Amino acid sequence: MRRRVLYIPGYDPIPPRRYRELFRREGAAQADISGYHLKTGPRADRTGFGWGAVTVTDGRQAEAEFEVLVWSDIVAGSMGQxxxxxxxxxxxxxxxxxxxxxxxxxxxxxxxxxxxxxxxxxxxxxxxxxxxxxxxxxxxxxxxxxxxxxxxxxxxxxxxxxxxxxxxxxxxxxxxxxxxxxxxxxxNGGAYPPALETRIRQFSDRVSEVAAGDWDEVLVIGHSSGAYIAVSVLAELARQGRLDGKISLLTLGHVVPMASFLPAARALRRDLHDLAASEIFWLDVTAPGDACSFGLCDPVAVSRCVPEGGGGPLVISAAFTKTLSAGKLAELRGRWFRLHFQYLCAFDRPGKYDYFQITSGPMTLSERFQDRAHSPGRIAAPVNRWGYP
Known part of the structure; x- marks a missing residue:
C-alpha cells in the first residue's frame, strides 16, 4: 500500500514544521496504545515540506509520503495589523x-x-x-x-x-x-481574496500532478478552515475532469458555515455543490465536544448546496467522550484550542477513527469507512439563507 497525503492546514501562521513534529510525537503514542508499528522519516519526493511514514499493522506494511500545502504566508500577511x-x-x-x-x-x-x-x-x-x-x-x-x-x-x-x-x-x-x-x-462578504484564489488553483495543480504518480491512494486532508479550501481545491479538479479516482478527501473539525453562510461566498457554495456531485469518497470528521468546529453539521446540506440526486460527505463523530479517557478529557478541559487539534492526535481509547491508520495504514479511506453510516447526530437542515445556485 502506497499513499500520498496532501495536508491543508487551517488559519495558521506557524511554519509547517509543527505538523511533522505533531505527527511524529502523537503517532508514536497512538502506535503504542493500539499495538502497531509506525516509523517516520524522510520521503522520496522532496517537493515542498513533508515527511515519510511506514506502518506495519497485523503483518501488513504500508508506506505514506506527506506534503503540507502551505498558505501560512497568506495568513501571516493578514495578521500584520x-x-x-x-x-x-x-x-x-x-x-x-x-x-x-x-x-x-x-x-x-x-x-x-x-x-x-x-x-x-x-x-x-x-x-x-x-x-x-x-x-x-x-x-x-x-x-x-x-x-x-x-x-x-x-x-x-x-x-x-x-x-x-x-x-x-x-x-x-x-x-x-x-x-x-x-x-x-x-x-469581501465571504468571497475568497485574490491571493487565496491563486493559491487554491496552485494546490489543484499540485494534487493533479501528484495523482499522476504511482500511488494507491492520494488523500487530501483539510483541517478547520483548511477544510473548505480543500473542497475548493478538489471541486476545481472535478469541473475540469481531472479528479482522479484514487483521490479521497478527509475534512477534520470544519468551520465551513462560517464562510458559506456569508452572502458573497458564491464560489465556495458552488464548490460544495460540484464536489458533492462528483464520485469522490469524502469523509467528514468532527466532534460536538470541539467548540471551534460545527460538530456533525453536514457542510453541504446545511449550506443548502446538495446537488440534484443527493451527495456529500459521510459525516461521523470523533466521539471525544468515548475515544478519550476521563483523565484525558480532564486534562484537556478548558483547552479548547488544543481540543480543536485532537483529530491529529492520539486517542487513548481509540475507535474506528485513527488519524495515523487513515494516513499511513494499509487500508484506503473508502475501504475503511465505506460500510459506515452517518453518525446519528448528523445535522443536515438547510439553514443557509443563500444556498446554490
Whole structure:
C-alpha cells in the first residue's frame, strides 16, 4: 500500500514544521496504545515540506509520503495589523455576520463555534474598556495634582499602553489571533481574496500532478478552515475532469458555515455543490465536544448546496467522550484550542477513527469507512439563507 497525503492546514501562521513534529510525537503514542508499528522519516519526493511514514499493522506494511500545502504566508500577511486596524476589523467582521443575518442562522446549527467567534470580539472590547478605565483613573489622579493640561495626555498614554500590554499577552489569550482569523473569512462578504484564489488553483495543480504518480491512494486532508479550501481545491479538479479516482478527501473539525453562510461566498457554495456531485469518497470528521468546529453539521446540506440526486460527505463523530479517557478529557478541559487539534492526535481509547491508520495504514479511506453510516447526530437542515445556485 502506497499513499500520498496532501495536508491543508487551517488559519495558521506557524511554519509547517509543527505538523511533522505533531505527527511524529502523537503517532508514536497512538502506535503504542493500539499495538502497531509506525516509523517516520524522510520521503522520496522532496517537493515542498513533508515527511515519510511506514506502518506495519497485523503483518501488513504500508508506506505514506506527506506534503503540507502551505498558505501560512497568506495568513501571516493578514495578521500584520496595528491595534487600531484590528479594532476596525472587529467592527467590519461583526457587521458582516450580523448585517447579513448569518450570525442568527449559525446559532441554529451550533452555539459553540458561534460563541468562539464572539469571544475575540468580547475580549477585545473588554480590553478596551479596562484600558479606558485605567487611563481615566490615571488621568484623574494626575489632574488632581497638576491639572487637566497634564491629566489628559497621561490618560491617553495609559490607555494606549494598556492596549499594547494586552496585545503582548495574546499568546495566551488568542483574542487578536482569532479576530484576524474571522476577519480573514469575512472580508469581501465571504468571497475568497485574490491571493487565496491563486493559491487554491496552485494546490489543484499540485494534487493533479501528484495523482499522476504511482500511488494507491492520494488523500487530501483539510483541517478547520483548511477544510473548505480543500473542497475548493478538489471541486476545481472535478469541473475540469481531472479528479482522479484514487483521490479521497478527509475534512477534520470544519468551520465551513462560517464562510458559506456569508452572502458573497458564491464560489465556495458552488464548490460544495460540484464536489458533492462528483464520485469522490469524502469523509467528514468532527466532534460536538470541539467548540471551534460545527460538530456533525453536514457542510453541504446545511449550506443548502446538495446537488440534484443527493451527495456529500459521510459525516461521523470523533466521539471525544468515548475515544478519550476521563483523565484525558480532564486534562484537556478548558483547552479548547488544543481540543480543536485532537483529530491529529492520539486517542487513548481509540475507535474506528485513527488519524495515523487513515494516513499511513494499509487500508484506503473508502475501504475503511465505506460500510459506515452517518453518525446519528448528523445535522443536515438547510439553514443557509443563500444556498446554490
Amino acid at each position: 496595528s491595534i487600531a486596524a484590528t479594532y476596525a476589523q472587529l467592527a467590519r467582521t461583526a457587521w458582516a455576520y450580523i448585517g447579513s443575518g448569518a450570525l442568527w442562522r449559525l446559532m441554529r446549527l451550533r452555539r459553540g463555534p458561534v460563541l468562539a467567534a464572539l469571544y475575540p470580539i468580547m475580549a477585545l472590547l473588554i480590553q478596551a474598556v479596562i484600558a479606558t478605565l485605567a487611563g481615566w483613573l490615571a488621568g484623574w489622579l494626575i489632574a488632581l495634582i497638576a491639572g487637566w493640561w497634564l491629566g489628559v495626555p497621561v490618560a491617553l498614554g495609559v490607555f494606549l499602553l494598556g492596549l499594547r500590554q494586552w496585545r503582548k499577552l495574546d499568546g495566551r489569550i488568542f483574542a487578536y489571533y482569532l479576530m484576524h482569523d474571522y476577519a480573514f473569512t469575512a472580508q
